[in-house]
Amino acid sequence: MLKKLLLVAVLLMVVTGVSVSAQGVTEINIWWAEWDPANYLQQIGNEYEAATGIKVNVVTTPWSSYLDRVSTEWAAQGTSYDMIVGDSQWLGQAATEGHYVDMTEFLNSNGITETVTPATLQYYGEYPAGSGTFYAYPTEGDANGWAYRTDLFEDADNMAAFEAEYGRPLAVPTTWEELRDIGAFFTRPDDGLYGVAVYTQLEGDAITMGFQNPFFSYGGDWYDETFNTLGVVNSDSAVASLELYKELYSFAPPGTNNAFFQEMNDAYVNGQAAMIMNYFAFFPALANPNINPYADVTGYFPMPAGPDGERFAALGGQGISVNNYISDDRKQASFDFITWFATEEVQARWAELGGYTCNIAVLESPEFLEVAPYNAAFAETMTFVKDFTNIPVYGQLLEISQRYLNAYIVGGQGTAQEALDNMAAEMDEVLVDAGYISE
Amino acid sequence: MAQVSTAQPAEAAPRPAARRHLSDRRIVQLFILPTVILLILMNIFPLIYSLFLSFTEYSVISANPPVWVGLENYTNILNDPQFWHYFGVTGTYALISVALQTLVGFGLAMLLRTKFTGSGVVTTLILVPMMLSPIVVAVFWRLIFNPSYGIFNYIFGFLTLLLPTLMGVILVLLLWRIVPKVLGESTARYGRMALLILIPVVAHLFWRVVLNQDQTYGAFYQQVTAIETGPEWLAEPVLAMWSIIIVDVWMWSPFVMLLCLAGLSAIPEYLYEAAAIDRASGWFQFRRITLPQVMPLLLIAVLFRTIEAFKQFDLVMGLTGGGPGDVTRTVSVQLYQLAFQGQFNTGQSSALAYIVLVIIIAVSNLYIRALNRAREG
Numbered sequence: 001m002l003k004k005l006l007l008v009a010v011l012l013m014v015v016t017g018v019s020v021s022a023q024g025v026t027e028i029n030i031w032w033a034e035w036d037p038a039n040y041l042q043q044i045g046n047e048y049e050a051a052t053g054i055k056v057n058v059v060t061t062p063w064s065s066y067l068d069r070v071s072t073e074w075a076a077q078g079t080s081y082d083m084i085v086g087d088s089q090w091l092g093q094a095a096t097e098g099h100y101v102d103m104t105e106f107l108n109s110n111g112i113t114e115t116v117t118p119a120t121l122q123y124y125g126e127y128p129a130g131s132g133t134f135y136a137y138p139t140e141g142d143a144n145g146w147a148y149r150t151d152l153f154e155d156a157d158n159m160a161a162f163e164a165e166y167g168r169p170l171a172v173p174t175t176w177e178e179l180r181d182i183g184a185f186f187t188r189p190d191d192g193l194y195g196v197a198v199y200t201q202l203e204g205d206a207i208t209m210g211f212q213n214p215f216f217s218y219g220g221d222w223y224d225e226t227f228n229t230l231g232v233v234n235s236d237s238a239v240a241s242l243e244l245y246k247e248l249y250s251f252a253p254p255g256t257n258n259a260f261f262q263e264m265n266d267a268y269v270n271g272q273a274a275m276i277m278n279y280f281a282f283f284p285a286l287a288n289p290n291i292n293p294y295a296d297v298t299g300y301f302p303m304p305a306g307p308d309g310e311r312f313a314a315l316g317g318q319g320i321s322v323n324n325y326i327s328d329d330r331k332q333a334s335f336d337f338i339t340w341f342a343t344e345e346v347q348a349r350w351a352e353l354g355g356y357t358c359n360i361a362v363l364e365s366p367e368f369l370e371v372a373p374y375n376a377a378f379a380e381t382m383t384f385v386k387d388f389t390n391i392p393v394y395g396q397l398l399e400i401s402q403r404y405l406n407a408y409i410v411g412g413q414g415t416a417q418e419a420l421d422n423m424a425a426e427m428d429e430v431l432v433d434a435g436y437i438s439e
Numbered sequence: 440m441a442q443v444s445t446a447q448p449a450e451a452a453p454r455p456a457a458r459r460h461l462s463d464r465r466i467v468q469l470f471i472l473p474t475v476i477l478l479i480l481m482n483i484f485p486l487i488y489s490l491f492l493s494f495t496e497y498s499v500i501s502a503n504p505p506v507w508v509g510l511e512n513y514t515n516i517l518n519d520p521q522f523w524h525y526f527g528v529t530g531t532y533a534l535i536s537v538a539l540q541t542l543v544g545f546g547l548a549m550l551l552r553t554k555f556t557g558s559g560v561v562t563t564l565i566l567v568p569m570m571l572s573p574i575v576v577a578v579f580w581r582l583i584f585n586p587s588y589g590i591f592n593y594i595f596g597f598l599t600l601l602l603p604t605l606m607g608v609i610l611v612l613l614l615w616r617i618v619p620k621v622l623g624e625s626t627a628r629y630g631r632m633a634l635l636i637l638i639p640v641v642a643h644l645f646w647r648v649v650l651n652q653d654q655t656y657g658a659f660y661q662q663v664t665a666i667e668t669g670p671e672w673l674a675e676p677v678l679a680m681w682s683i684i685i686v687d688v689w690m691w692s693p694f695v696m697l698l699c700l701a702g703l704s705a706i707p708e709y710l711y712e713a714a715a716i717d718r719a720s721g722w723f724q725f726r727r728i729t730l731p732q733v734m735p736l737l738l739i740a741v742l743f744r745t746i747e748a749f750k751q752f753d754l755v756m757g758l759t760g761g762g763p764g765d766v767t768r769t770v771s772v773q774l775y776q777l778a779f780q781g782q783f784n785t786g787q788s789s790a791l792a793y794i795v796l797v798i799i800i801a802v803s804n805l806y807i808r809a810l811n812r813a814r815e816g
């Protein structure tokens with residue numbers, strides 16, 4: 001008797017389950033790294049649930065293990081998550097391996113491609129570059145910028161001393177050379193003050209991301225249109241940019257030899273650095289007087305220009321992609337969410353919560369520009385962002401750049417020319433092996 | 440009550456019949472089976488499958504199946520000078536670290552051999568480092584090594600002053616008795632005063648002249664005596680490896696000490712009594728009694744530590760990440776880079792893992808042979 005009852009119960013559960021899925025998706029899961037923007041996205045999700053009745057769960061994983069966990073999920077062709085907010089560099093791997101849904105038709109037909117800045121659509125969504133094929137909607141726009149101590153910059157003694165030494169007023173730098181001079185000027189070890197703090201971390205991509213800012217602005221690049229690295233990665237301008245970055249590191253607080261976003265903010269909050277490089281996503285902490293004692297005297301500025309006036313900022317941030325292994329119903333539910341999320345009203349709300357929108361109209365709105373002290377610099381930056389490569393072998397290329405940059409900048413091994421020559425040669429081998437260049 | 444007592448034997452009667460189907464051998468097998476299944480699933484299968492993958496071109500995140508490439512992964516690794524650099528780093532680290540741990544651990548065991556008031560507490564406190572998680576240790580030591588606020592430079596700065604002074608004192612003591620013979624008793628007092636002045640001079644010369652003759656020590660000296668901020672232990676190529684070794688020795692010398700203490704406490708007292716009757720010196724007793732008796736356990740400690748040193752990953756990742764550049768990148772860190780970190784080169788990383796396995800087995804065999812010889816001897 002008991003067995004019969006159990007059988008009926010199991011059958012009822014199966015039938016009920018079938019009826020729920022037939023009625024449509026009631027819950028969608030989004031996977032992202034563990035940081036504040038994911039919390040903001042959960043709030044957006046709560047508002048989506050209030051509007052549509054569909055529950056949105058934003059599940060997070062620490063940054064340090066995020067890629068490994070996502071990769072494992074890809075390998076298993078898992079369906080635990082409907083959408084993944086992934087790094088721009090993962091795009092090539094995910095697209096060629098078939099982990100992400102091709103969103104070109106969806107984004108074009110809904111006019112969503114027209115709502116975001118071209119650079120963000122290109123770097124967060126497009127693969128291969130220039131193909132017009134999109135795999136992600138630009139969600140959390142981010143790039144490197146600078147925070148600086150306005151009290152030090154506006155101090156009369158500092159202004160007079162700087163002008164006497166460099167023959168120009170002490171002001172927010174517009175070129176990398178100006179930034180270097182200001183860094184040198186404020187480096188006063190006896191007072192515990194240092195000019196700049198820059199990314200140096202070996203693990204992950206930090207030192208490469210930091211170096212890319214002067215590298216791109218000086219005219220350097222990772223390869224040309226034929227994937228040739230020789231003479232490109234190690235061009236004269238690239239060497240000059242690396243020498244400049246190393247010089248900046250010499251003005252950095254001691255102990256920042258393995259530093260990324262957390263160490264940058266720490267150096268600033270501790271009063272050790274007059275200027276710090278960081279992703280805009282980490283500037284809200286600096287604007288908070290409970291965290292940063294210098295919050296009231298903190299200003300923000302975008303990346304300065306290279307010798308030819310060109311300027312680029314290394315791209316951070318992520319786009320939202322749809323998991324290719326989920327059912328069609330769930331894919332449609334994911335598209336519905338993105339359609340709603342991409343509207344100007346929701347993007348304005350996203351920005352209000354603290355998310356970094358890529359929506360053109362919101363970026364240009366006076367409300368956005370005034371709501372936070374760093375938003376004006378962010379809006380300006382998003383017009384000249386540039387990313388590391390997103391081709392499937394990016395991991396191998398990144399390992400090479402990290403190793404050589406860290407050895408030269410932090411370890412002081414060899415010269416800038418040697419570091420970039422070796423880097424170009426090794427990158428060339430990887431690209432030959434991967435079939436991008438014929439031998 | 441009466442009904443119950445009469446019904447029980449009738450219900451219990453079939454049990455022996457059912458048990459007859461399970462022999463003792465079958466029961467043993469049933470108990471072992473779950474373990475065997477677990478072993479096959481968790482150990483044997485991954486071992487064989489990764490061996491297969493080491494002969495293929497394969498990425499774990501790829502939808503493409505493994506492609507057989509024969510020995511290509513192995514030849515690529517063995518022909519790549521970069522990999523030999525990582526093997527060199529691992530070997531250097533293992534050699535220095537294990538040697539120092541053996542010396543420090545054995546020394547501590549000798550000191551703690553004689554019981555004194557509070558020796559139990561002292562022994563327990565010394566064992567604390569090896570009870571900590573390596574990654575926690577690495578995070579702590581990163582703070583300790585920090586040139587701005589870490590305590591290591593403060594202590595080391597003190598030692599760099601102390602060491603030359605100590606060298607000077609030793610030299611003065613050595614010359615103290617010779618002075619009267621050379622200068623005569625009447626002028627010996629002035630000679631000895633001159634010797635006292637020698638202390639700072641010798642201290643200065645010790646670092647400036649003697650050590651600077653050598654490029655390696657010269658660079659080392661310049662970095663450890665950087666005046667403005669103190670040395671950046673984790674950022675300087677010469678110092679980074681030493682930083683990891685210092686932490687490893689701090690963490691694992693207690694392990695060597697523990698095994699040596701066990702060996703020392705097992706030495707029969709009558710051996711020393713017999714040696715004392717024969718008027719054997721302390722050094723002779725140590726060489727002929729203590730060391731041979733402790734040797735088997737000491738070799739076991741060295742074996743374990745060598746295997747661990749060859750696999751070193753967490754301390755390196757936590758302290759330097761393998762940097763600066765790849766100066767401190769051990770084979771295990773390189774394995775991690777290849778297998779994960781955006782590369783996911785599963786085929787080649789499997790091959791590298793098997794090469795490491797073969798090296799560890801070979802080194803272990805050498806130790807085990809030495810261990811057997813020590814036991815037989």
